[in-house]
Amino acid sequence: MKSIIKRTTIRKYTEQNVSDDMLHQLLEIAERTPTMGNLQLYSVVITRSAEGKAALAPAHFNQPMVVSAPVVLTICADFHRTTAWANQRNASPGYDNFLSFLNAATDALLYTQTFCNLAEEKGLGTCFLGTTLYNAQSIIDTLHLPQLVFPVATITLGWPAEQPALTDRLPLRSIVHTETFEDYTAEKINDFYKEKELLPENQHFVDINHKETLAQVFTDLRYTKNDNVAMSKHLIEALRRQGFIE
Amino acid sequence: MKSIIKRTTIRKYTEQNVSDDMLHQLLEIAERTPTMGNLQLYSVVITRSAEGKAALAPAHFNQPMVVSAPVVLTICADFHRTTAWANQRNASPGYDNFLSFLNAATDALLYTQTFCNLAEEKGLGTCFLGTTLYNAQSIIDTLHLPQLVFPVATITLGWPAEQPALTDRLPLRSIVHTETFEDYTAEKINDFYKEKELLPENQHFVDINHKETLAQVFTDLRYTKNDNVAMSKHLIEALRRQGFIE
Numbered sequence: 369m370k371s372i373i374k375r376t377t378i379r380k381y382t383e384q385n386v387s388d389d390m391l392h393q394l395l396e397i398a399e400r401t402p403t404m405g406n407l408q409l410y411s412v413v414i415t416r417s418a419e420g421k422a423a424l425a426p427a428h429f430n431q432p433m434v435v436s437a438p439v440v441l442t443i444c445a446d447f448h449r450t451t452a453w454a455n456q457r458n459a460s461p462g463y464d465n466f467l468s469f470l471n472a473a474t475d476a477l478l479y480t481q482t483f484c485n486l487a488e489e490k491g492l493g494t495c496f497l498g499t500t501l502y503n504a505q506s507i508i509d510t511l512h513l514p515q516l517v518f519p520v521a522t523i524t525l526g527w528p529a530e531q532p533a534l535t536d537r538l539p540l541r542s543i544v545h546t547e548t549f550e551d552y553t554a555e556k557i558n559d560f561y562k563e564k565e566l567l568p569e570n571q572h573f574v575d576i577n578h579k580e581t582l583a584q585v586f587t588d589l590r591y592t593k594n595d596n597v598a599m600s601k602h603l604i605e606a607l608r609r610q611g612f613i614e
Numbered sequence: 615m616k617s618i619i620k621r622t623t624i625r626k627y628t629e630q631n632v633s634d635d636m637l638h639q640l641l642e643i644a645e646r647t648p649t650m651g652n653l654q655l656y657s658v659v660i661t662r663s664a665e666g667k668a669a670l671a672p673a674h675f676n677q678p679m680v681v682s683a684p685v686v687l688t689i690c691a692d693f694h695r696t697t698a699w700a701n702q703r704n705a706s707p708g709y710d711n712f713l714s715f716l717n718a719a720t721d722a723l724l725y726t727q728t729f730c731n732l733a734e735e736k737g738l739g740t741c742f743l744g745t746t747l748y749n750a751q752s753i754i755d756t757l758h759l760p761q762l763v764f765p766v767a768t769i770t771l772g773w774p775a776e777q778p779a780l781t782d783r784l785p786l787r788s789i790v791h792t793e794t795f796e797d798y799t800a801e802k803i804n805d806f807y808k809e810k811e812l813l814p815e816n817q818h819f820v821d822i823n824h825k826e827t828l829a830q831v832f833t834d835l836r837y838t839k840n841d842n843v844a845m846s847k848h849l850i851e852a853l854r855r856q857g858f859i860e
Contacts, residue, residue, distance in 0.1 A: 372728060375646050392786060399783045400621050401727065402742050405836055408784050413791045420793045444795075449788065450832070452798045453807050457829035462839020466846040470747055473716075474723055474766070478742070481647065481727035482618060496724070498650050501716055512794045520720070537645045538654050540638060542695065545659045547666045548758045549690075552698045561699050583703035586696070590651055593708020600713040 371489045376534060378493025379433045381526025386439050386492065391525075394490065398483040401475075409472035410479050411446040413511050414439065423510045427503035428522065433495050437524035442500070442507060443480045445472030447612075448516040463516060469612035473520045480521045493528035496521065502599050505606040515611040536564050617735045622780060624739025625679045627772025632685050632738065637771075640736065644729040647721075655718035656725050657692040659757050660685065669756045673749035674768065679741050683770035688746070688753060689726045691718030693858075694762040709762060715858035719766045726767045739774035742767065748845050751852040761857040782810050 395412060403409060415421055416439055424442070425434045434440060447463040454461035462468075484494045500507060500522045507519045542560035552560075561582075564570060570582050579585050587593070607613045641658060649655060661667055662685055670688070671680045680686055693709040700707035708714075730740045746753060746768045753765045788806035798806075807828075810816060816828050825831050833839070853859045 372646050372732065373643055377648050392790070395790060396786045397619055399786070399789065400618050402623050404744050405832060406781055406783075407832070408789065410789065411791060411795070412789055413793070413795055415793060417793055449798060449803075449806070453803050454829040454833050456800060456803050457827035459827055459829035459833040460839065461829075461833050462837075462842050465839075465842050467747060467842050467849055468837075468846075470719075470849070471744065473719075474744070474747075477720055477723040478727040481724040482731060485728060485731050486618065496648050498717065498720070501713060501720075510794075511791075514795065514797055517795065535652055537652075540642045540645070543645065543654065543656065543658055544638070544641060545657060545757075547659070547661060547663055548756075549657070549659055549760065549763065551760055552695060554702060557695075557699050557702050560695070581703035581705055583700040583705035583707075586651060586653070587700050587705040587707050591708075591714075593706065593711075596708050596711050596713050600711040603713055603716070 372485065374534070375488050376532045377495050378526070378528045378530060378532070379495050379524075380528070380530040381433070381437050381493060381524075382529045384438075384527045386525060386527070390490070391439060394483060394486045397486055398479055401479045401482040403475040403479070404471050407450050408475065408479075409445060409447055409450065410476035411444045411449070411517060413442040413444065415442065416440075424507065424522075427506035427510065428497050428499040429502075431497065431499070433524040434497070437495075437526045439525040441483075441523040441525060442511060442519050443476050443521040443523070444513060445469060445476045445518045445520050446516070447472050448514050451516055464611045464614075466607075466613055469518065469607060473518070476520045480523065484523065487525060491527070492525055495524045497524065501603060504603060505609070508606060508610065513610070518607065518610050518612060536567055538564070618731060620780070621734050622778045623741050624772070624774045624776060624778070625741050625770075626775040627679070627683050627739060627770075628775045630684075630773045632771060632773070636736070637685060640729060640732050643732055644725055647725045647728040649721040649725070650717050653696050654721065655691060655693055655696065656722035657690045657695070657763060659688040659690065661688065662686075670753065670768075673752035673756065674743050674745040675748075677743065677745070679770040680743070683741075683772045685771040687729075687769040687771060688757060688765050689722050689767040689769070690759060691715060691722045691764045691766050692762070693718050694760050697762055710857045710860075712853075712859055715764065715853060719764070722766045726769065730769060733771060737773070738771055741770045743770065747849060750849060751855070754852060754856065759856070764853065764856050764858060782813055784810070
């Protein structure tokens with residue numbers, strides 16, 4: 369628990385390698401994470417080679433940790449294994465649909481987070497790359513993912529070469545609802561975001577981007593409607609190609 | 615790490631309550647889990663009342679732990695909070711789309727798994743209810759979830775009143791691929807599933823259901839194509855109603 373309280377995302381790693389023994393041990397222990405029907409609807413592609421990392425980098429907008437980390441893990445929702453098993457056992461699989469994608473994505477994401485909790489407990493540093501969903505088709509092509517396999521998370525992994533300060537979090541009262549969902553009032557929103565908005569680094573972001581508010585930095589620059597709409601379209605096309613949507 | 619190695623899903627709980635202090639502490643520490651842009655795109659609805667649990671139970675096919683557990687947590691993908699904040703700060707949010715749903719679902723699921731790992735480290739027992747996605751609209755109605763909030767996970771929580779045996783897992787070699795995805799051959803599928811198929815409890819399942827193979831128990835009874843197709847349709851309708859699909 370101590371490691372979770374102090375965790376920060378690590379983007380810079382030392383030259384020290386992560387041994388196969390340690391990596392495999394962590395990946396195996398993480399398998400204790402529960403999954404749908406205990407079917408374990410996920411796969412992990414381990415990228416260690418310089419060529420492999422360079423091939424993945426563009427999909428992740430060339431963020432430097434993709435090539436500098438000793439290990440890159442691409443965790444995939446995988447209904448292909450279960451489907452192959454069923455076909456080979458005179459059973460008729462029916463997992464080429466949207467629910468099955470979300471079931472497998474759920475298994476894969478829960479598995480990913482246990483792996484990260486375990487890795488950080490060992491002193492390793494991790495960075496979760498949200499870019500995986502933005503450029504899924506590129507990752508599918510690079511890793512040769514077959515039908516019913518879809519990348520949902522990428523983790524860069526290595527020994528920390530930095531000690532970033534803890535980042536802010538919303539107060540617990542902004543996350544938790546009792547019995548039913550209590551809608552947010554203007555007063556509550558002001559209360560929830562006050563601390564975040566007053567942080568000097570966030571005020572600096574607003575200034576250097578010539579924005580009025582921190583929220584505008586998110587809506588106008590970091591996560592814009594235009595980008596989200598375009599990437600939603602690509603994501604749905606990629607899900608269709610992988611066989612998860614008709 | 616020890617608690618993860620030995621973890622099992624717990625469906626029976628003692629009469630002992632889980633204190634608000636402990637629950638809130640665990641929910642707060644779990645907030646260290648990374649999220650997209652540090653926006654924390656999730657919410658948690660805590661259900662403790664008998665009425666609240668009874669209202670949720672049908673959505674979970676009346677599995678007994680929903681009413682018998684001292685605490686039921688419904689973890690939601692939530693872009694409503696961020697959207698309300700943006701609207702209040704003269705910013706134009708664009709999160710009513712499919713990518714944004716998956717971004718928020720990712721945040722919510724990673725948060726859920728850290729919470730479960732922390733709870734189990736404290737000796738609590740958890741059960742992850744996959745039924746959340748099957749009957750999402752019913753949960754949305756029961757918990758009064760507004761637009762851009764969608765339930766993605768339900769956890770029942772309490773002090774264990776059972777000690778189930780460890781369940782089987784696929785061998786690590788069935789999960790891991792090196793550099794690129796190596797497709798499954800017939801030999802590999804036989805190797806991956808051999809141990810699972812030979813387990814006495816699984817052979818018993820096959821027998822009592824009058825099936826030829828274990829895979830048929832999954833495809834014909836537990837997770838059928840007809841159910842998956844019907845529930846996919848409901849899921850997409852629910853996502854549309856909540857504003858995540860046009």
